Amino acid sequence: MAPGDGGDYERLRREFRWDIPERFNIAEAICDRWAALDPARPAILTKRPGAPLQTTTFGELRAASQALAAGLKASGVVSGDRVAILLPQGVEAMVAHVAVSRLAAVAMPLALAFGPDAIFYRLADSGAAGIVTNAAGLAKLSEIAEPLPELRxxxxxxxxxxxxxxxxxxxxxxxxxxxARTTPDDPALMIYTSGTTGAPKGALHGGRVLLGHVPGFRYTHDGFPAEGDLGWTPADWAWAGGLLNLAMPCLFDGVAVVAQPATKFDPEAAFALIEEAGIRNAFIPPTAMRLMAQVADPRGRWPGMRLRTLVSAGERLVEASFDWSREAFGVQVNEVYGQTECNYVLASALSHGVSRAGFTGKPVPGHEVALFDAEGRAVPPGTPGEIRVRRPDPVMFLEYWNMPEATAEKFDGEWLVTGDQAVMDEDGYFRFLGRDDDVITSSGYRIGPSDVEDCLAKHPAVALSAVVGKPDEMRTEIIKAFVQLKPGVKRSEKLAKELSRFVRERLSAHEYPREVEFVDALPLTTTGKIIRRQLRERG
Structure with missing residues (x-):
């Protein structure tokens, strides 16, 4: 896609055409073709504490991935085998992805933050034939008592x-x-859902999932790739966000990626890295952005930052982040919506005239997205409905691994059903409300938790918050807020009442939390999403 002129969205939508080749292999797309053109071209810049950036070239990435592929093949890995990658961001992780793709096997990234039980579940469920991991991963594997007979x-x-x-x-x-001579529909990648609403499911994708992400990536990162571009994300590459929202699209376009093999996010270190590495294009999830927003005077402390584009996804972005991104970086954040099963389908793109605080954006060119009621009827603007995506679509998953019934339930005719609620305004902007089971019904009103969380984020005492519905005989449900305070702020009943009043005065009399509970930390998935199910169980 060509860069926009600030208002070319409708033209882009009208003129867009998918170009999916008959043959496609991720290893060739993100490694070999660039290694052939310019083997000395930087591919990955690794940042370790106290050390300068270390460059790995596309030529080195090709050589290492060929060697690993040869080793895996000699050990018995064949086409279609699932190979787990339990590693932090880094050269080894990307080498493993490219090597697995060479063999037409299925790469299955896992987060190092997972405990032994979570790792066992995914290895057993997938029937993984192999795993590439480090010492920390080996230690967790050693804690698994149950047999994994297929892990050879x-x-x-x-x-x-x-x-x-x-x-x-x-x-x-x-x-x-x-x-391998694979087609775009051959299984290539399996990413497990985050498990916020039940047991994680293995979303199996064909190699075309990368081709489906690239146009949206270029659309939201204005004019990408541009001279001097350099990508980075604090998101784990085991998550679709870290891998497909940044790392692989960058490499696809021959742009280097900064890798930081860290397990815990440090907001001050993030600012320092952006300055030191000269990062130009960032994908920062909303939770990380909220933590970075608590750092005082970032532009004064790191004046050398020269970020060009910024994208966020994973949860709804609070409105305050729009203003903060301009103040902290001098660029406005673009928000993206999607799921592990079907990602990067709604987005903001300021350079193309699509940006509105409080709204995710509009359908990304190439994707058809609409809202439907519980009976499967399209709803008009202003009416909440379920987000659905029309198939076929290159970003859409092939199936849930070994779960044909769940796969069938994910579709209603020609539409993929997301289970997420949103409302669209008269101009075609989508505002995310929450998952079906997260939306709160109180006194006849349907309330999206994100609206209340967005409001709470504006209070100076609040670091993070999560809102759920609590059963109530009179109102069906009442709104309960779990609040993590900023350092140095003391908990009190007075503050709890102040937060309730703060929301009531800014939203409405039916949208304020009638209960506020202070917590040390909110339960999060490894991708930074709030696990509201656990909060509802707490009551």
């Missing part, structure tokens, strides 16, 4: 380990494995 191959990136192949030795041995 373990590769350690931290040197030799009992029962594991040595990644370093494999790469040193070398090898040549060209990308």
């Amino acid at each position: 191959i373990v590769v350690s990136t931290d040197g030799a380990a009992e029962g594991a192949l040595d990644y370093g030795a494999i790469v040193k041995a070398g090898g040549e494995v060209p990308p």
Whole structure:
């Protein structure tokens, strides 16, 4: 897509056409073609504490991934096998993705933040044949008592380990494995849903999922790729957001990615990294943005920052983040909506004339999105409805792994059903309300938790908040807010009442929290999403 002139959205929508080739392999798309053109071209810049940035070129990425692919193949990995990647951001993680793709196997990224039970569930459910991990991952695997008979191959990136192949030795041995001749619909990637509403499900994608993300990525990162562009995200590459919202689209366009193999997000370190590395294009999830917003005077402390584009997704972005992004970086954030099963389908794009505080945006060119009621009828502007996406769509998943009934339930005719509620205004902007089971019914009103959380975020005492419905005989449900206060702010009944009044005065008499409970921390998934189910269970 060409960069917009500030108001070319309708033209882009009208003229857009998908160009999906008959043959497509992720390894060739994000590695080999660039290595062939310019092997010295930077691909990954790794930042470790106290050390300068270390560059890995596309040529080095190709050589290492060919060697790992040769090692995996010699160990018995074949087309269609699931291979788990339990690693932090870094060269080894991307080498593993490219290597697995070379073999037409299925890459299955897992978050290092997972505990042994979560890892076991995903390995067992997927029937993974292999796993590439580090010492921390090996330690968690050692805590799993249940057998994993299908897990035949373990590769350690931290040197030799009992029962594991040595990644370093494999790469040193070398090898040549060209990308398999796969089609865009051949299974290539399986990402488990975050499990906010039940047991995680393995969303199986074809290689075309990357082709589906690239146009939206360019659309939201104005004119990408531009001279000097450099991508970064604090999001784990095990999450669709970190992997498909930034890392792989950058590499697809030959733009280097900054990797920071850290397990805990540090907002001050994030600002420092943006300045030191010269990051130009960032994907920062809403939770991370809210934490960064608590850092005082970022432009004064890190005056060398030169961010060009900023995108956020994962949860609804609070309105305050729009103003904050301009103050902190000098650029306005673009919000994106999607799911693991079907991502990057709604978005803001300021440079294309699509941006409105409090609204996610409009359908990304190439995707058809609409709102429907419970009976499957399209709803008019101003009426809440479920977000649905028309198929076929390149970003849409193939199926849930070994769950045909759940796959069938995800579709209603030609539409993928998301289970997410939104409302569209007369201008076609979508405002996210929440998941079906998160929307609160109180005294006949349907209330999206994000609206209340957005309002609470504007109070100077609030760091983070989560809102749920609590059963009530009179009103069906009342709004209850769980609030994490900023450092140094003391809890009190007076403050709880002040927060309730703060929301009531700014929203309405039916949208304020009748109960406020202060918490040390909110329960979050590894992708930073609030697990409201756990809060509802607390009552």
